[in-house]
Amino acid sequence: MDVSMKEEDLCQAFSDVLLNNIEDIDADDWENPQLCSDYVKDIYLYLRQLELQQSVRPHYLNGKEINGRMRAILVDWLVQVHSRFQLLQETLYMCVAIMDRFLQIHPVSRKKLQLAGVTALLLASKYEEIFSPDIADFVYITDNAYSSSQIREMEMMILKELNFDLGRPLPLHFLRRASKAGEGVKQHYYTGYxxxxxxxxxxxxxxxxxxxxxxxxxxxxxxxxxxxxxxxxxxxxxxxxxxxxxxxxxxxxx
CATH class of the missing domain: 1.10.472.10 (Cyclin-like)
Known part of the structure; x- marks a missing residue:
């Protein structure tokens, strides 16, 4: 017991010495409550855990009716819709995350793929935007390929499949943290990668x-x-x- 405690203390001391050379990128944020400097590191540890729990598998479309080319066409179109609606960056990232998580666990036909994509954008807009576009705007942007009721039906299907867990961390969250750290240390200690x-x-x-x-x-x-x-x-x-x-x-x- 004493030996293990000594080893633990030595490891902690060695870690502390190493970190003396790492700039604390949160030190100047203590007056800004939105930056949560007291527990920002815990927040990012939690996001890393969520990233694993709500992961998108590599090659998840293998063996399904939808393939990677169809997904690429859809994402390309969603980027254009996102720009036309002038939505937040977070909304686009979340839209793609919702869409991928849904497609990997729920069979979607080619005819319903655009419906799933535009509904994911609607959900992301409701989550991230102060003023989300109306559902009629999403009907219009699909050239009336789908009705409001079809979008609402797909919305409930996606929410149920994802168990209403929409808090998956986005690349944007980590990119902002890494960019902030990049000015402080080349090794990117803060990224964890x-x-x-x-x-x-x-x-x-x-x-x-x-x-x-x-x-x-x-x-x-x-x-x-x-x-x-x-x-x-x-x-x-x-x-x-x-x-x-x-x-x-x-x-x-x-």
Whole structure:
């Protein structure tokens, strides 16, 4: 018992020494109640747990009527609808999260795929927006392909399948935290991820960037969205055409 306690104390002391070199990115936020500096680290630990509990499986569309190409078409369209309605960034991320979680556990036909997508956007809008678009707006945006009652029916189906658990952490939450930490320490201690953890997703992201920039895909809504001055034209920066990005993508592009 004494030996284990000594080992535990030594480990804690060693950890404390290491962290002395890590800038506390929350130290200056104590006066802002919205930033919750007293327990922000606990919040992010909780979000990491939720991320696992409400995870979206890789290749979850395998063997289903809906395939990855159909999903890509739908997401490309949802990005355009999101921009047209001038909704918050969180709303788009949440829409895709709701849609993916629903599609992986509930069979959806091709005819109902757009209905599931637009209903996910309605749900995300109700969750994130101060003023959500009316259900009639969503009927209009589908060119009356679906009725208000069909959207309401799909809304209840999605909520029941997800057990009303809509609090899945979004990439945006972690990106903002990582961006804040990035100015304080190169190693990104605050993210909780290592480079090995991120390598595969980095390769897939690089592959998609290369496919868009070399006109290998017609799904360009996201590039067009982030080419606007409002979003600092981030999709047009020369670094996205760099050798580093192309090298990352090479193993997946063959």
């Amino acid at each position: 290592t480079e090995d953890n991120l390598m595969l997703i980095m390769q897939h992201m690089a592959k998609n960037v290369v496919r868009v920039n070399e006109n290998l895909t017609k799904y360009t809504a996201i590039r067009n969205k982030y080419a606007s001055s409002k979003l600092m034209r981030i999709s047009t920066i020369p670094q996205l055409n760099s050798k580093t990005v192309k090298d990352l993508a090479s193993s997946l592009l063959g």
